[in-house]
Amino acid sequence: MASVKLLILHSDVTVAAKENRAALHQNVSAGHQDVMRLLLPLSSVSTVDKSGKSSLHDAAECGDVECFKCLLPLSSVNAPNDDGKTALHVIASRGHIEITRLLLLFASTGSRDKEKCIPLHSCTLHGHSDVVEYLLPYSSTSSTTRRGRASPHLSAYRGQLEVAGVILPHSVPLIRDTRGDTALHLGAYFRHCKVIRLVLPYSEADTQNNSGSTTLVYSLKGYRKRLNEQGESDKGSSKRTDTLVRDDIEMIKLLSLHSDVNIPDDDDLTALHVSTSTGQLDITKSLLPLFSVSTVDKSGKSWLHCAAERGNVDCFKFPLHLSSVNAQDVNG
Secondary structure (H helix, E strand, C coil): CHHHHHHHHCCCCCCCCHHHCCHHHHHHHHCCHHHHHHHHHHCCCCCCCCCCCCHHHHHHHHCCHHHHHHHHHHCCCCCCCCCCCCHHHHHHHHCCHHHHHHHCCCCCCCCCCCCCCCHHHHHHHCCCHHHHHHHHHHCCCCCCCCCCCCHHHHHHHHCCHHHHHHHHHHCCCCCCCCCCCCHHHHHHHCCCHHHHHHHHHHCCCCCCCCCCCCHHHHHHHHHHHHHHHHHHHCCCCCCCCCCCCHHHHHHHHHHHHCCCCCCCCCCCCCHHHHHHHHCCHHHHHHHHHHCCCCCCCCCCCCHHHHHHHHCCHHHHHCCHHHCCCCCCCCCC
16 A cells, blocks of 8 residues: 555556546546545546546446445536436446435436436346335336336336336336337237236236237237247257247236237237247147137238148148138238
8 A cells, every 4th residue: 555655646646548547447446445545635536438437437336335435425426428327327227225325315316318218227127126116216117218118118128027016016007118019018028927927917918019919919929030030040950949938828828818819910910820820839729719710911811821831730730620721812
C-alpha cells in the first residue's frame, strides 16, 4: 500500500488507459476499496469510459457494497451509459439486493435504456425474484419495452418461474407486445411448461396475435420451427431429436382444454393442421377428438394433406379413416 500511495503522489491519476478507463474505474472494478479511497479526492467520479460507464456503473457490476457507498454521494445516480442503462439497471440485472436497497433511496425506477427497459425489466429477464420484490412497489408492471413487452412477457419468455409468481398478481398479463403476443403466447412458444401453468389462470388462451395464432397454435408452430431447425442440423446423422418431452405434451393438452381448438390463424391453419405437420402422433391423437376434420387452409389443404407432406406413415395412417382421401387442394 505504501508503494501505491507513493505512485499516486507522483502521478496524474486522471490519465486514461485502454478503453478510456482511468485508475478509479479499474480499482473500483477490481474491488480495491483502500486504493479507491486514496484515488477519490484526486479523481472525477463523473468521468466515463468508451462505453459511457462511470465508476458507479463499475461498482454496480462488481457488487461491492462498500465501494458503492463511497461513490454514491459523489455520483450522478441516474446517469446512463451508452446503452442508456443507469446504475440501477446494472444492479437489477446482476441481482445485487443490498445495493438495490441503497440505490432505491436515490435512483429513478422509471429510467429507460435504449431498448426502453426499466430496471424492473432487467431483474425480471435475469430471474432475480428478490430484486423484483423490492422494485415492484416503485415500478409500473404495465411499462413496456421497445418491443411492447411488459414484465409478464419477459418472465414467460425467459421461463423465470419464481419471478412470474411474484409479478403476476400485480400485473396485466393480457397486454400484447408489438407482434400481438401475450405472456401466454411467449411461454407456450418457448416451451416453458411450468410458467404456462402459472400464467394460464390470468390469461385468455384464445387471444390471437398479429398472425391470428391462438396460444395453442403458436405453441405448435414453435415446436414445428425447432423441429425443422433440428432436421437441418441432423442431416447425415443417425440420431433423431424430433421428439417431444412429456412436459411439452402435457402443456399442449392443457392449452387444448382451455382453447377453442378450431380457431384458424390468418392462413386458415388450425392447431390440427400444425400438429399433423409436425409428425408427432401423440399430439394428433390427443387433439383429434376436439377438432373439425373437414377444415382446410387458404390453399385448400386439409390436415391429411399436412400429414402426407410430413411423410410420417403413422401420422398418415391414424386419421385416414376420418378423412376424405380424395379431397383436393387449390392445385387439384
